[in-house]
Amino acid sequence: MVHISNFGDVEAPGLVLPPGMISESERRFLYWLASSKHTGVGEVVEIGTWLGCSTLHLAAGLRDAGRGQKLHTHDDYVWRPGMGEKSGLTIEEGQSFFPNFLVNVEPLRSHIDPKVASAIDLGWTDGQIETLVIDAPKSWRTIRRLFKQLAPFFIPGKTRIAFQDYLHFPSYELAIYTASLDMLEPQVVVLEGSTVMFLVTAPVPEERVSDVYSYKQFDAAEIDRLWTSILDFLPKEACNKLALAYPLTLWQLGHRSKAEARLAEMELSRETASFMLKKSNKNVEPHFAWIRSAVRSRYGLSQ
Ligand SMILES: C[S@@+](CC[C@H](N)C(=O)[O-])C[C@H]1O[C@@H](n2cnc3c(N)ncnc32)[C@H](O)[C@@H]1O
Structure with missing residues (x-):
């Protein structure tokens, strides 16, 4: 049963927020995920923090759950075209905005373990992952690469993966990739946003994360099957x-x-x-x- 909600009944904590690229519903969802769904059997990992809006909601959720676990955050912190317009900040393209991130998350800094890393090479060594929030790579190639690194740390029946921009039309490869992994069961669709969350029900086979695994080899019947399964579970x-x-x-x-x-x-x-x-x-x-x-x-x- 897929939970379809804008999380209007979740009271988001009072936070001083930096500019963010996620909706109010997504902010409440992230707080709910970290404070109420995460059980502590594995780590909480975020990829794609930008200036820290999503990070603060996850970290506040962990703080309020009171288990003393830290949120592991990753971003390459390279200032890209369009970021200035979205934030109102003047940072030169290609420069690091890691210092800005650290200032923004300072109130919850003790709940965060931040890392500057490319999604292509995260260097993850911190053990099993229970909650994974992905808001960075959206192409088939980068998501597959991310799964290659992290899937060995998933806990079948426990790991939840939230994809921001799942419903963003140009990021459609994300939907095809996840649909091609039949061990990912859709659990949550965030209304007034573009986030969809899945439960990992079984180990991800190695062949699905290999460098040669591509939807470009699928025939029309497989594309039909995948898109039908995607559009069937969505409201x-x-x-x-x-x-x-x-x-x-x-x-x-x-x-x-x-x-x-x-x-x-x-x-x-x-x-x-x-x-x-x-x-x-x-x-x-x-x-x-x-x-x-x-x-x-x-x-x-x-x-
Ligand atoms: C859509 S923004 C994240 C928005 C953020 N979650 C928020 O709440 O506002 C995407 C982030 O992914 C980062 N990013 C993009 N490609 C990346 C890559 N290959 N490796 C690491 N980070 C990347 C960008 O620097 C940016 O901060």
Whole structure:
């Protein structure tokens, strides 16, 4: 049974917050996860802290659970294009913002074990992982690489993995990768956000984290199976955020007439179609160019 909620009944702690890229619902969800769901049988790991908004909610949850466990945080802290606009901070592109992070999380610093690390090479040595929050790499390649490093530390039946941006259309490879791991059982969909959380029910086989494992080898029937399983567990408002990724994937892998048929069957509102076009404006790859043009003509949209 998937829990679908905006966590409106969770009282978020009073925190002085830095700029964040997560919604109010996601903030309450993270606090709930660390304070009420995490049991302490393994570690809590966060990848992708940015300036510390998500980190503070997780750390406050751990503090309030009172077990004395620390949150292990990872980010490469490289200031990227667009971050200035989102934060109002003036930091040169390519510079480290680790000092800013440390200042922001100072009130809960004793509950945090911070590390500067690339998601590609985390150097994880701190044992079994019970709660994992991922808000950094969103591509198939980087998520698979992350799983290669961390899956040996998962505890079947206990480990929960929350993916921020799961419902972000351009990050659709995240949904395909997780759907291809049938030992990941969807547990939570955060409404008014893009986070979905899974329970790990069994060990992740080595072949699913190997460097050659790619959805680009899947046939059309497998793509159909995976997208059907994804869209089946999501509530309608969440499906709408991701639905166009189904024909997009078919087209990307060369199943052009199937992609067109799938798009023709879809019943999105013009507003949803327009919203999804805007979300993918920066994606220049041919499959994104195709979906934008096909959606514009199907829904009579000008941009
Ligand atoms: C969407 S932001 C995280 C937002 C944050 N959770 C919040 O509450 O505002 C993504 C973060 O991932 C980091 N990041 C991106 N690619 C990374 C990589 N390959 N390795 C480590 N960190 C990465 C960025 O530096 C950024 O801080």
